[in-house]
Amino acid sequence: MRLVTLVAPPPIPRAAGSLPLLGHAVQLGRDNLAFIAGLREKYGPLVEITLQPGTRTIVVQDPELIRTMLTDLGPSLDKGRFFEKMGQLMGESVVTVAGPEHVRKRRQLQPAFGRAEIARYVDLMRGEADSAVDRWTEGEDLDVREAMVKLSLDMLVKTVFSGSINAETFTQLRRDLSVVMNGVGVRIMLPDWFERLPLPFNRRFDRARDDARATINEAIAALQATGTGTGDMLSMLMAATDESTGEPLTEDQICSEILTLAVAGTETTASVLSWILYELARDPAIESRVLAELDEVLGDRPVAFGDITRLPYLDRVIKEALRLHHTGWLVTRRTMTETRLGDWTLPPGTELAYCQHALHRDPAFFPDPLAFDPDRWLDGERSLPPGAFLPWGAGRHKCIGDRFAVTELITALATLLRRVRLELDPGRTVRPVARATVRPRTLVMRVRSRTAAE
Numbered sequence: 001m002r003l004v005t006l007v008a009p010p011p012i013p014r015a016a017g018s019l020p021l022l023g024h025a026v027q028l029g030r031d032n033l034a035f036i037a038g039l040r041e042k043y044g045p046l047v048e049i050t051l052q053p054g055t056r057t058i059v060v061q062d063p064e065l066i067r068t069m070l071t072d073l074g075p076s077l078d079k080g081r082f083f084e085k086m087g088q089l090m091g092e093s094v095v096t097v098a099g100p101e102h103v104r105k106r107r108q109l110q111p112a113f114g115r116a117e118i119a120r121y122v123d124l125m126r127g128e129a130d131s132a133v134d135r136w137t138e139g140e141d142l143d144v145r146e147a148m149v150k151l152s153l154d155m156l157v158k159t160v161f162s163g164s165i166n167a168e169t170f171t172q173l174r175r176d177l178s179v180v181m182n183g184v185g186v187r188i189m190l191p192d193w194f195e196r197l198p199l200p201f202n203r204r205f206d207r208a209r210d211d212a213r214a215t216i217n218e219a220i221a222a223l224q225a226t227g228t229g230t231g232d233m234l235s236m237l238m239a240a241t242d243e244s245t246g247e248p249l250t251e252d253q254i255c256s257e258i259l260t261l262a263v264a265g266t267e268t269t270a271s272v273l274s275w276i277l278y279e280l281a282r283d284p285a286i287e288s289r290v291l292a293e294l295d296e297v298l299g300d301r302p303v304a305f306g307d308i309t310r311l312p313y314l315d316r317v318i319k320e321a322l323r324l325h326h327t328g329w330l331v332t333r334r335t336m337t338e339t340r341l342g343d344w345t346l347p348p349g350t351e352l353a354y355c356q357h358a359l360h361r362d363p364a365f366f367p368d369p370l371a372f373d374p375d376r377w378l379d380g381e382r383s384l385p386p387g388a389f390l391p392w393g394a395g396r397h398k399c400i401g402d403r404f405a406v407t408e409l410i411t412a413l414a415t416l417l418r419r420v421r422l423e424l425d426p427g428r429t430v431r432p433v434a435r436a437t438v439r440p441r442t443l444v445m446r447v448r449s450r451t452a453a454e
């Protein structure tokens with residue numbers, strides 16, 4: 001427990017290198033991830049940076065203070081710049097709002113992520129993973145990140161719309177959502193005026209977002225006309241009611257939630273999948289253990305929902321990927337009133353942020369932090385202080401899709417790995433890059449069919 005000191009706390013240092021009008025934009029533009037990660041080595045529990053000139057952003061680096069910010073202070077904080085930007089693009093949804101409205105939206109969405117629902121999604125996810133492998137050819141140089149984004153999007157779109165749209169609409173929607181997602185990644189990094197420029201990039205983004213909304217609206221109208229639930233996520237959202245009015249959600253509300261799920265749940269899963277494939281290719285001993293476990297538990301049959309909790313080694317591999325390659329580089333919050341964080345008192349309107357990627361590589365908590373070692377989790381998380389490992393965040397905004405994501409990861413890996421081996425050129429290392437999420441800069445791997453190669 002943190003004791004409140006009676007003497008004034010030390011002033012919060014400002015990170016070096018801020019320029020008038022630009023703040024830290026130059027360092028961020030050069031290598032945003034290295035800049036944020038470097039703060040950990042140079043400064044203490046809190047450090048101030050300038051993302052938007054005129055606004056203070058405090059990067060919280062101490063695990064206990066991060067935990068306090070997310071849990072104890074969670075209900076009193078707004079979500080901050082990162083999510084505000086998402087809201088401008090997606091509309092109001094569970095990920096962008098705070099306070100009582102967030103609680104309401106989260107309750108409406110929760111049934112779609114129940115255990116029984118996820119159990120139903122597994123066959124759809126496996127079907128998409130098999131279709132992805134069917135499209136790859138022996139010896140092909142595969143852009144793994146792109147392939148994983150496509151696969152994650154397909155898995156999500158199928159679970160949301162399985163019974164509600166036809167194949168042609170599915171292909172179009174997938175195309176539109178992919179443009180929207182890439183656009184969000186770029187726009188989050190750029191000043192607001194960029195979005196108003198008449199550039200092809202902006203026009204393409206706006207058109208894809210409008211077309212995706214139109215497709216979702218048509219699917220809602222078609223379902224309303226038949227009046228029957230199809231068991232997919234869309235039917236569940238349509239069955240939800242707005243607690244404050246008792247009315248069903250409007251088409252616009254449903255659209256915003258679905259677009260949000262596509263953004264929150266696709267890049268993240270795709271990046272983790274890509275990093276796991278990369279790490280397995282770099283360490284054949286780990287890959288062999290994963291395959292041996294799959295053989296032992298599944299034999300010849302495809303992976304099913306019951307297997308998700310029966311693959312402890314694969315589970316540790318995923319946990320280690322969520323540690324070493326976490327997708328979050330700057331999660332924000334904002335104080336709405338004067339707020340006490342540890343020994344410091346922060347005025348209203350202060351932006352707060354933390355970086356999971358850097359937190360999870362801190363040698364104080366993770367010895368030899370850059371080594372990919374699934375067995376560091378053999379004893380679970382017992383030896384870690386609270387707040388040192390936050391793959392899904394914490395508090396009331398903790399990831400709603402955590403179980404869904406783990407199910408996707410296990411289903412996809414158990415399907416892909418047994419059909420193909422993805423090879424990396426010897427000695428090749430891949431660097432992370434932070435856009436909307438931290439992802440591999442480029443990851444090209446050669447496809448080898450298991451039967452052809454072994």
Ligand code: HEM
Pocket residue numbers: 094095096106156260261264265266268269272327328331390391392393394396397398399400401402404405
């Ligand atoms: C490996 C994959 C994933 C990772 C690492 C991840 C991580 C996170 C984290 C750290 C947060 C908390 C953000 C905050 O503190 O504000 C979050 C929130 C959220 N995630 Fe995920 N996520 C993943 C997959 C998914 C999936 C598959 C979905 C949905 C299908 C999803 C939907 C959401 C939503 C809706 C929120 C906002 C929750 C709220 O504010 O109440 N995520 N995620």
